[in-house]
């Protein structure tokens with residue numbers, strides 16, 4: 001097998017045409033000095049128009065921070081220490097705040113993890129929609145078209161417009177609020193929507209519904225979807241392309257087929273796959289991953305996953321493994337890449 005060191009060139013070639021979102025060698029830090037942590041470290045990835053792109057990893061791996069960085073909204077004390085994010089080729093960090101605000105919502109929008117609390121509790125959903133439409137007359141010159149479009153979105157997320165329009169947040173169930181949040185995020189017709197853990201706080205039936213709805217929105221609106229999850233089962237069902245993070249670093253990235261079908265797989269990803277409950281094969285037993293994600297302020301030497309890795313060898317505790325590509329499939333593991341003949345691109 002021949003592989004290449006996944007420098008920026010290799011990563012940018014990971015899709016077919018011009019990426020809609022590019023993350024270029026991004027490092028996001030919290031704090032400064034000895035106590036500072038790098039929640040995202042030297043991450044590069046390219047999202048193509050039409051992708052359903054999953055950012056995967058356990059809690060604390062840096063997925064949400066990366067998702068926020070995609071919209072340049074990392075909350076302080078977080079800051080971009082290195083690298084940049086580009087939307088349609090434009091570096092977000094170089095935009096004036098006014099221009100960035102314009103981009104957010106209109107071109108790229110976000111459904112937050114705590115979507116359940118994303119509403120103003122004292123005004124109806126309909127009034128909140130009116131406020132958004134008034135603030136952005138450039139999208140619908142006639143607000144009646146905006147209202148009609150929101151009703152269409154509610155139908156796509158399988159909610160009754162007549163009920164939702166006049167409802168207060170407190171009158172909606174958790175699953176309904178999640179779907180209203182998705183409809184609101186799409187109101188200004190963005191080309192990309194980023195969703196932080198869209199299925200996590202939901203019961204199994206609502207999770208199923210949200211997966212079906214996201215597929216439908218992708219198909220019918222042509223919107224590019226980037227979503228954060230710790231659940232590889234959701235990835236298998238929904239994503240076209242996947243990036244797996246561990247302790248702030250990208251450890252594997254590829255198409256969903258490469259991640260699930262290729263025998264060349266990062267031991268961490270293997271462990272995540274093993275943690276998916278299988279009714280047929282294991283009688284609903286899961287094999288949890290032993291140990292914990294390391295404290296970012298006190299990382300082990302070498303590969304960050306080595307202390308938990310069943311395949312770890314001496315080299316794994318000595319040097320951080322490079323991210324190597326076999327075609328477009330990137331893996332950062334000394335052991336898995338042992339037979340990969342590395343060439344420079």
Ligand SMILES: Nc1ncnc2c1ncn2[C@@H]1O[C@H](COP(=O)(O)OP(=O)(O)OP(=O)(O)O)[C@@H](O)[C@H]1O
Nearest residue numbers: 030037039058059060061062063064065066077296
């Ligand atoms: N506001 C903050 N202040 C200081 N450190 C932070 C802050 N937010 C995140 N971090 C650091 O970044 C790390 C990654 O957090 P992040 O929320 O991005 O992870 P995650 O993979 O999305 O986990 P979760 O699913 O639990 O949200 C945290 O473990 C923490 O060290």
